[in-house]
Amino acid sequence: MDQKAKVYFEKSVIKYSKGDVTALLNSNLDCAGPLLAVTLNGIDNLGGVCYGFSLEVRKRSIDIMKEEMGIPEALAKFLYEAVRCGIVHQGMPKMGVKYFVGYDRLDEHEIFYVGPDGYITMIVTEFAYRYIDTIDRIASEPEKHIKFYPRYKEGKKETLKNIYNEAKVHINRDIESYSRALHDADEKERLDRGESSAAYTGDMQFSMDLPPEE
Numbered sequence: 508m509d510q511k512a513k514v515y516f517e518k519s520v521i522k523y524s525k526g527d528v529t530a531l532l533n534s535n536l537d538c539a540g541p542l543l544a545v546t547l548n549g550i551d552n553l554g555g556v557c558y559g560f561s562l563e564v565r566k567r568s569i570d571i572m573k574e575e576m577g578i579p580e581a582l583a584k585f586l587y588e589a590v591r592c593g594i595v596h597q598g599m600p601k602m603g604v605k606y607f608v609g610y611d612r613l614d615e616h617e618i619f620y621v622g623p624d625g626y627i628t629m630i631v632t633e634f635a636y637r638y639i640d641t642i643d644r645i646a647s648e649p650e651k652h653i654k655f656y657p658r659y660k661e662g663k664k665e666t667l668k669n670i671y672n673e674a675k676v677h678i679n680r681d682i683e684s685y686s687r688a689l690h691d692a693d694e695k696e697r698l699d700r701g702e703s704s705a706a707y708t709g710d711m712q713f714s715m716d717l718p719p720e721e
Contacts, residue, residue, distance in 0.1 A: 508649060508650045508653060508654070509653075509654065509655075509656070511656050512556065512653050512654055512655055512656045513649060513653055514656075515556065515656035515657070516556050516646075516649065516653045516656075519552060519556075520549065520552065520553055520556060520642055521642065521646060524545070524548070524549035524552060524553070524642075525549070525639055525642050527545050527549075528542065528545055528546055528549065528635050528638060528639060529639065531545060531635070532610075532632065532635055532636070535610050536608065537608070538608075539606045539607060539608045539631040539632075540594075540598075540599070542608065542631050542632065542635055543590070543594060543600075543606060543631045543634070543635075544594050546631070546634060546635045546638050547568075547586075547590065547591045547594055547595075549638060549642075550568055550571055550572060550576075550591075550638060551564055551567070551568050551591075553571050553575075553638075553641070553642070553645075554567030554568045554570060554571035555567055555655060555657065556652075556653055556654070556655055556656070557571060557575065557645070557652050557653065557654065557655070558570055558571070558654075558655070559654070559655045560655055560656070560657045560658070565587055568583075568587050568591065569583045569584055569587050571641075572586060572587075575641050575644075575645065575652075576637050576638065576641045577637075578618070578637075582618075582619065585627070588601075589601045589603065589604050590604060590606075590629070600629075603626055603627060604626065604627055604628075604629065605622065605626045605627070605628040605629070606628065606629040606630070606631050607628070607629075607630060607631065608630070608631055608632045609630050609632050609633070610632055612632070612633070612636075614630075614633075615633065615636075616633065616637070617630070617633060618630060618633050618634050618637065
């Protein structure tokens, strides 16, 4: 197994994607959109790890849902075309789709229902749990599944470097200023509650750093 693919999987899929989906599930949000968007994004990426990032997104996303998540092909195509593409391009699933969350898991493993109005209705929480179960299963046998990591196309690396440098020119604030402001706000809340002053550590949670692409 390619070690760079393994490192990419551990950071992008387990720590980042699974971590975000798990945190959203634990938050018991009343809205389904954030959980649905993060899960679908993760499926796109997981498909790349297993089948290759040079494969078109549509095929790798449908294949991972069908082959690894156990979703019938017709429903996997529906999820990609009506749900995933709707979320990415319009910010919501396309016509004919309804969705909701259900944290009590009254009907585990069922993702789809049909309502009296004929609409396909999706329980996003069960879809997310299915995604997490798939990640855990793949992680238990990484040598069978994890084969790829994203690589730069010819000339793309230099283009991205230029875009990065041009963007950075327009950023004037350093992150330490935000960290200090966050500490000051926390300190004020503690003092308002009559608590003793806490030592400033500067600790903050930042998004993970993916390994460099090639």
